[in-house]
Amino acid sequence: MTVTADTGKPGLGRRAQILISHWAVGLALAAPLAWLVTGLFLNTLGPNPIETLTRGLGEWGLRYLLLGLAITPLANLLRRPGWVRYRRTIGLFAFGAIFLHLMSWIGLDHFFAWGSLWQEIVKRPFITIGMAGFVALIPLALTSTNGMIRRLGPKRWKTLHRLTYVVAIAGVVHFFLLVKADKTEPLIYAGATLALLAWRAQRWLADRHPA
C-alpha cells in the first residue's frame, strides 16, 4: 500500500490503479466470449449451438474492432488521453474473438473438412472477404508487443496498424453479405465504422492543411 502524494493518506498509487482498471477492462472483454464458449458445454446456446457460437463470436469480434477504433476519437473528444492505453487490449481481444470465430467455423461447423472449407472460401465472396480481414489481423497481433513497437519504430508501426481500417471494413462487408433479409444490424455497424473512419479522415485533412 502506497501513500498518496498530496494528502499523505493511504491509498492506491497510480500504477496500481492503472493495473486494476486494465484487468477490469480485460475481464469485461473476456466475459461475453467466455459466456459463449462455456455455453457450448452447458447447453445454453439453444437448439443450434454451433451456429449461435460462431455467429456470437463474430459479432463480438466486430464490436471489439469498432471499440478499438473508437478509442482515439473518444479519448480526443472527451479529453482522456489515458484511454489509449486500453487500445491494445481491446485489439487483442478482437483478434482472439475472430480467431475463435474462425476456429468454430472450421472445427465445429465443418469439422476440419478442408476440401469443402476451401471451396467455401473461394466460392463465397463474403467468406473470401472475411478471411482476408482475418489474414490482415495477423501481422497486427504479432506486432502488438512492446518489443515489436520498439523494433518497428513509431512511424512504421503506425502505418502498419492502419490495416485496422481494412479489417473493420472487411468485417462489416462480411456481415452485410451474409445476412439473409434484414440488413438493419449490418447497416448499424457500417454506419459506426463510417463515422469512426470519417473522424480520422477529417483529422488527417486538418493536419495537412492547418488553418
Added chain:
Amino acid sequence: MLIKTRTDLTEADVTDHALYLRRREFMTGAIGASAFAAGVAGCAPEGGEANAAASSAKPQAPLKAARSRFSTTETPNEKADITGYTNFYEFGLDKGDAARKSHTLKPRPWTVVVDGEVAKPARFGIEDILKTYPLEERIYRLRCVEAWSMVVPWVGFPLASLVAKVQPTSRAKYVAFETLVDPVQMPGQRSSVLEWPYREGLRLDEATNPLTLLAVGLYGETLPNQNGAPIRLVVPWKYGFKSIKSIVRISFTATQPRTSWSMSAPREYGFFANVNPAVDHPRWSQATERRIGEFRRRPTLPFNGYGEQVASLYRGMDLARFY
C-alpha cells in the same frame, strides 16, 4: 370408496409434457441435464430455452391421428427444439422470437378461404376442417434453406383431399397460399422485411402428391402458435420456406403464383425450391446440413430423401435452372 385428494400439489408440479413423452429415456438416464432442468418446476434454463419450454408446455388439445406409411423411422427432434427454433418473421427475425411472442396470435376462430379456378369455392372454419378430414401422424424431415434440419411428427391430412373436395377446373394449374395479415396479432408484420402477406405456391401435381400435408398438429396435439397455428402446409421435399404457416387463403390459379422469398431475393430463392445438394444457394453450399441435435453435419439428400415419391414430377426438368 373415499378418494382422498392431495392439496399440496399444484400445476407447477406437473411434469413438463416434453419430458413426460420421453420418460422411459429419462429413466435410463439418456436425457441430459438441460432437459431435466426444463422438466423440474422452478429450475428454468437460460433465456430462449426457458421461453420455448414455457410456450411448448402450454397445454394444447390432443388430436387423434392414425399412423402413416409415409412417416420416417428416424427419431423426431425434441418438442422444445421444434417449437423453440422457428423462422416466422411475422413475430420477429430471431429464431426464438416466435416462441416468445406468438401468444398474440388467435388461432380460433379461423377461416380458410378456397377460391380461384374451382367448381366449389368455399370458406372452411378450422373446426369444420378438423371434423371433416381424418387425421394422420406424418413424421417428416424438414430441411431449411439455411442448411439445418429437423424431424417433425406432424398431424394433418393430405392436401389432395381438400383439392378433391373443391374440384379444380381444367384451367387450374397451380395452387397459391396466403398467410394471415394482421400486425396486431403478428407484430413482426410492422417491419417490411418481407412483403406481407407471406405467399407460397405449388404446381397442381405437387399439391396433390400424397406427401403434401395440411398440418393441424404436432406431437399428437394441436399446432402451437409458433409452428403456424391453426393450419399450415408441409412439403417435405422442398426447402422449409415453402411450408407456409397460418394459412387463410388457398387459391387455384392458371399462372405460376408469386412467392414471398422469390419476391425478396429472386436470385437466391426460386419457385420450386426442391432440396438439392447439387445446386448451391449463391451464398452457401447445400451439400450438407446440420440436423438439430447432432454434432457432425450430414450429407443433404436429393429431394430431402423423398425422391422415390416425387422425383418423377421433375423428370426432364433442369433443376439448376428451376431452383
